[in-house]
Amino acid sequence: MLERNLTLLTDLYELTMMQGYFKEKDHDKVVVFDVFYRANPCNNGYAIAAGLDQVIEYIKGLHFSYEAVDYLRSLHIFDEDFLHYLSGYHFSGDIYAIPEGSVIFPREPLIKVVAPIMEAQLVETAILNIVNHQSLIATKTARIVYAANDGGIMEFGLRRAQGPDAGLYGARAAMIGGCVGTSNVLAGQMFHVPVMGTHAHSWIMSFPDEYQAFKAYARMYPDSCTLLVDTYDTLKSGVPNAIRIFREMREEGIRSKSFGIRLDSGDLAYLSKKARKMLDDAGFPDAKISASNDLDEYLIHDLKQQGAAIDVWGVGTHLITSKDCPSFGGVYKLAAIQDENGVFVPKIKLSENTEKITNPGNKTIYRIYEKETGKIKADLICFADETFDENDDLLLFDPIETWKKTRMKGGTYTMREMLVPVFINGECVYHSPSVMEIAEYCRQEKDTLWDETKRLFYPHNVYVDLSDRLYQVKKELLDQMSMDNL
Amino acid sequence: MLERNLTLLTDLYELTMMQGYFKEKDHDKVVVFDVFYRANPCNNGYAIAAGLDQVIEYIKGLHFSYEAVDYLRSLHIFDEDFLHYLSGYHFSGDIYAIPEGSVIFPREPLIKVVAPIMEAQLVETAILNIVNHQSLIATKTARIVYAANDGGIMEFGLRRAQGPDAGLYGARAAMIGGCVGTSNVLAGQMFHVPVMGTHAHSWIMSFPDEYQAFKAYARMYPDSCTLLVDTYDTLKSGVPNAIRIFREMREEGIRSKSFGIRLDSGDLAYLSKKARKMLDDAGFPDAKISASNDLDEYLIHDLKQQGAAIDVWGVGTHLITSKDCPSFGGVYKLAAIQDENGVFVPKIKLSENTEKITNPGNKTIYRIYEKETGKIKADLICFADETFDENDDLLLFDPIETWKKTRMKGGTYTMREMLVPVFINGECVYHSPSVMEIAEYCRQEKDTLWDETKRLFYPHNVYVDLSDRLYQVKKELLDQMSMDNL
Structure with a gap:
């Protein structure tokens, strides 16, 4: 301790x-x-x-x-x-x-x-x-992992955990329960578990526009490039800008190990299916879609039933506090x-x-x-x-x-x-x-x-x-x- | 920290x-x-x-x-x-x-x-x-304190808190929100707040009978003597044994600063009113009744409306996790x-x-x-x-x-x-x-x-x-x- x-x-x-x-x-x-x-x-x-x-x-x-x-x-x-x-x-x-x-x-x-x-x-x-x-x-995590079936669950709850220990040992328990990684860097250091994360809305907002923010990020992290597409307008601005970046990377001959987009608001079923089609049509069927925003096992279960095209799920509050219990x-x-x-x-x-x-x-x-x-x-x-x-x-x-x-x-x-x-x-x-x-x-x-x-x-x-x-x-x-x- | x-x-x-x-x-x-x-x-x-x-x-x-x-x-x-x-x-x-x-x-x-x-x-x-x-x-505590009106709320939640920090800093926040004390000794030491508590069922069970357990406790803590009365049968065994102890203390000329009973199971409205009458009839109108057992602001509010004779409330899980939220x-x-x-x-x-x-x-x-x-x-x-x-x-x-x-x-x-x-x-x-x-x-x-x-x-x-x-x-x-x- x-x-x-x-x-x-x-x-x-x-x-x-x-x-x-x-x-x-x-x-x-x-x-x-x-x-x-x-x-x-x-x-x-x-x-x-x-x-x-x-x-x-x-x-x-x-x-x-x-x-x-x-x-x-x-x-x-x-x-x-x-x-x-x-x-x-x-x-x-x-x-x-x-x-x-x-x-x-x-x-x-x-x-x-x-x-x-x-x-x-x-x-x-x-x-x-x-x-x-x-x-x-650990038990709550096992339920969420079960609901996601073959999708990976990332633990993102530190900011809503009940104090530092709840975030730290909660991340440990989440890894035991089946998460693929955590955003919690201290948990990564202490427990030798994978840490994950990309950027927040503030990154996008600190640039003159979304494209420039994406561009700067992709230049720095070409190997693991997940772009957050909902700061302004997901389908009109975010996804098209992301596709433009992926095209430019391809033209420059950059082969990313893992790339894709993250949805963090709006209806995740609708948006993920639309975004999937846009990415596929643009020639990026291997772009991953990750999603977050108040997810729990019930919502994940339902989104999957509705055919949501989500590959990886970021779960925060509901997991780290076991919100319903x-x-x-x-x-x-x-x-x-x-x-x-x-x-x-x-x-x-x-x-x-x-x-x-x-x-x-x-x-x-x-x-x-x-x-x-x-x-x-x-x-x-x-x-x-x-x-x-x-x-x-x-x-x-x-x-x-x-x-x-x-x-x-x-x-x-x-x-x-x-x-x-x-x-x-x-x-x-x-x-x-x-x-x-x-x-x-x-x-x-x-x-x-x-x-x-x-x-x-x-x-x-x-x-x-x-x-x-x-x-x-x-x-x-x-x-x-x-x-x-x- | x-x-x-x-x-x-x-x-x-x-x-x-x-x-x-x-x-x-x-x-x-x-x-x-x-x-x-x-x-x-x-x-x-x-x-x-x-x-x-x-x-x-x-x-x-x-x-x-x-x-x-x-x-x-x-x-x-x-x-x-x-x-x-x-x-x-x-x-x-x-x-x-x-x-x-x-x-x-x-x-x-x-x-x-x-x-x-x-x-x-x-x-x-x-x-x-x-x-x-x-x-x-702090906010949850303020709600619970409001429901108890003039009754004091004791924070008892450490064992159900989401890790050590949640217990420790939760006790701190509970004191800010209006609790009169906490069971958490480390919180008492670190934040200079009153600590409270008496004994558990295991104390009673480790003696040959309830009376002897009460007796030993009263001998040791005559100044603050709250007896837990529900290990075997609250009204048939616990309260009568407590009254016997209080009588013996009085006969020995011991004037306790604070004495009474604690209820930890059963219907707290019914039991507290019955116990109040038994204590009053035995000449102990100043014996305090404290109660615990899965309390929250709603149950306290209802118990008070039903005339429950409870002076002090011990609140654990619902407070320290803010269970409904x-x-x-x-x-x-x-x-x-x-x-x-x-x-x-x-x-x-x-x-x-x-x-x-x-x-x-x-x-x-x-x-x-x-x-x-x-x-x-x-x-x-x-x-x-x-x-x-x-x-x-x-x-x-x-x-x-x-x-x-x-x-x-x-x-x-x-x-x-x-x-x-x-x-x-x-x-x-x-x-x-x-x-x-x-x-x-x-x-x-x-x-x-x-x-x-x-x-x-x-x-x-x-x-x-x-x-x-x-x-x-x-x-x-x-x-x-x-x-x-x-």
Whole structure:
């Protein structure tokens, strides 16, 4: 995170609770917290995990500086013995996570923190902040990329992002989700991803006329020459001037690797088709048309249906803010507490909303693939110490509508444990792939989804089931709790 | 910005255009760029300017490090002479801005950059990013604060913010917009604003029972003891246990400065009224009820109408992402170019959408207050060199519906120039007030609005008019351009 100390990037209550555990002499009680979410953003059929690399940097960088301790002292709610503890704080626990770029589904733990309660409590807020943000933008991007089908999506949203990080890490998440490049130069430098962009209206306006502006640009960037044609009048002025430039380049023997026009206003279906015809008639069928202007997956989907002749799409605000759904509802919930014998005692949180009841215990997730197709049949949440044999039949059932059952015959499926170790005893044991490697992995991950799950509207939901043992424990805890409250 | 070098936090096209200006030998051509927006977020009647202090830090910190230049070289689109220029780049221009916390309206320049074109071009993206984000959150907060009327709003959104900066600078903007505190500890440290928070469900769940969890918390924080009552069953378990604790505190002679309960699920109208009665009947009419759970201005407005007994509101996701409108549409448009005689030649951008046509020229804004009430009558955009006399009659007219006219009689109004100098010749000449000072100024600013403009639904829009001279110049430019395209 650019070498910032984000240790105080937490909610005050994490610290007041920490002092509470400190005073209650519960320092060493090891607990399990799960990060999970309850519904896919934008009514999508899945989400994409992202942000783990920044979580790792955050955990590695955790320490209370002298200034931080001094600031906390000034609040007059913390005692010196606790502040002294904080000045020596470091994270000594275990963290497991689903790798970045994986497709993920509601209710399954994406990250599992197993640590002394004080340490596990502190990191809640920042972990959620980072993972919620990047998973949101990666998921939104995947929808937009899906809508564009074979067209490339360029991330152009920095100026409308919610602050510098939202632009920077949003661009990172967008690349993971499937963008071909970003306009964000700092993201290009930090994450080694392609940067893209040409010129703005101000370039055109700073010349005596449009032709001269195009000419100057083409002279300078002959190899990648995309001309913005809508400053004055797209079809009467912009496209004819662009064609004049392309002709002159051809006459001068300049063979551009990539050239074309960019539309940034007006009706993109109408204008792109007209412009395409003008370019084709002038002998430039290889001129690319790129388009921008408040695009999202719905508009791209519709423009494509209307035959818009657009090759590349620049998407800004809607992608970088996930405009129709700007938050990812990841939560961090206590799942188990280790007793004096080292056994994890499952804990549950009741709620009047059934979907808000948590899954108790120290758990893991197995993804079940159909052997024949390689597609995902279901995810199975179980206790971390449960084992399965792929040669056995596997009975899956919905944890709420329990009559919904599927039996997978032994030998017809494969299982993959999704949570991998990231920190063990406070040491990082995981090496993050590069962003472009994660993007390639994400592309493969999307291929494990059925088409029915990928569509933009009313997708088929992937089953996330509980193991029989986990289901029984959850049921017992619920029965016991509801008896207590009678 | 936490000492980060954000120089590369820009769109690639700013740099390709800069090289263009460099090659065209237009280094020194001074231009005017305006930051303005076209519509208030959330259909509000106004917006609140925020982010200027971070813009100042950004401008001050601008420089291309060795690594940055090296990275740009690796893109193979920039020449050595241009890269050499960049390595010596600093901002040498002027910046004018409307102070943070001011109420602002569509189409008026919030920030004006007057600088050599290369310098002015680079800073577009980051200025927009910063100002768009913070102005958005300050405006959203003002709506939520308005809905809560006399109740305090606490900013609780860090975990759902779009990355660390969105949480941090979002908390800053929320304080400017009217929050009484934030849960964000880093924001508390950096901006000297009150931090707030108590405990989470995990605190309750980590004890053998709710009573013991409350007891431990009350023992530790007797002075500010808010107990979260919805972990198991709000009315059957949470509130009775809280009352038991409050009784024990009273019996032990502990007089808490502030105590009460927090509701975080269920129907907040029903539960708060029931809990209020239980607390009152038990002799605790001074126990405060705070509430959280997906609140926004609409739900708060409705809960208050239904008589919900809630004193303090914790607002998270909806505030920190401005969920129903997560972007502020600030743009950065070329308005004028200095000619060889030092005269600013007005420039205009046409658009098929009338509201996207820019206001040309080197401009300023005067705010016109009614003398009798101190309320805003209108904002007047004019050329920077126009002068007015408050003793003269002032004719205002709508720049689109020009038949809408008002005549202000001399002596009945006062005028205030809204744009103040921030940088002159690259030197910062402005000292930002503290965040709490800006918040107090913002509170006063809201008092200059008529009630009709402040309401949540269908507010009255404040007039933003053009001076007669500006209107004539704009009209001439438009006529000339449309003739050119016939």
